Amino acid sequence: AVKILGTRKLRHYMLTRLTYEGAEGDRVPAWLLVPHGKPPEEKWPAVLCLHQTVTIGKDEPAGLGKNADLAYAHHLAERGYVTLAPDYPSFGEYRTDFTKSKFASGSMKAIANNRRAIDLLCNRADVDASRLGVIGHSLGGHNALFTATFDPRLQACVSNCGFTSFPKYYGGKIDGWTSDRYMPRLKTVYKLDPKRVPFDFPQVLAAIAPRAVLASAPVEDDNFAVAGVRDCIAAAQPIYRLLKAENHLQVSYPKCKHAFPAEARKVAYDFLDRHLKKPR
DSSP states (O other), X not given: OXXXXXXXXXXXXXXXXXXXXXXXXXXXXXXXXXXXXXXXXXXXXXXXXXXXXXXXXXXXXXXXXXXXXXXXXXXXXXXXXXXXXEOXXXXXXXXXXXXXXXXXXXXXXXXXXXXXXXXXXXTOTTEEEEEEEEEEETHHHHHHHHHHHHOTTEEXXXXXXXXOOGGGXXXXXXXXXXXXXXXXXXXXXXXTOTTTSSOOHHHHHHHHTTSEEEEEOOTTOSSSOHHHHHHHHHHHHHHHHHTTOGGGEEEEOOSSSSSOOHHHHHHHHHHHHHHHSOOO
16 A cells, blocks of 8 residues: 655665555555666565664665765665665654554554565565565664564564663663653563563574574664673574574674764675675
8 A cells, every 4th residue: 555755766766755554554654765777686685774763764764864874775775775764653754642552562563564564565576575684773773673573574684783682781771662662561561670571682583593684783882782782692593503594693793882884884785785685
């Protein structure tokens, strides 16, 4: 149920503003970026691009914000991917009343909306539905992991500054995850106690196995402590080994703060190319 609201022809791709029907029948605003010309391999690979906690929402990955480092939908479209950048509920143009949602959390609503976004990509005649990925920074980073957990059509996932273990998130002070737009049950049900929460990110990573995951975890990230990322990777690695996919769980430790600089993006984009582009 896609509605086209406008298109712009840019140098390397067509930029389309649209809405699609979300999980509750509401309209999710998004940017679609489609490279010009004929795809080199019959159809394009595609990547769902999920934004951080930022007022402008989808505009940032689409290259319409001020931070060029986070314009990954734009970068990947230039690189030969169809990209789709939706608004997370309550950001950008997506007005959301969480009290009227059928979902227990904003995180689950976003996951359901993202699965509809993947439907949109799969239904495009110019997209190869066997070569789909997802990428995100910060909020988009764990949103990408959650979406890949629930949707096996995603063959590659990149999470930049997206997670740490709950006990090492500000020393176990997980209140920052608990607004209505994220996971309020961490407070209302699990009383902000990481030991009571029935999952952590090792389980999220393991649930995606044997599909490809890259965790980009800056060593100076003051939001998602790198020590907790190391713990999660170490805990999930045996599952990947068991499934004979040890090389599909990758981690990069760029020397920066809570950011996605050029050197980190190169690792991420090369990772997506390896898993989503056919060998020449």
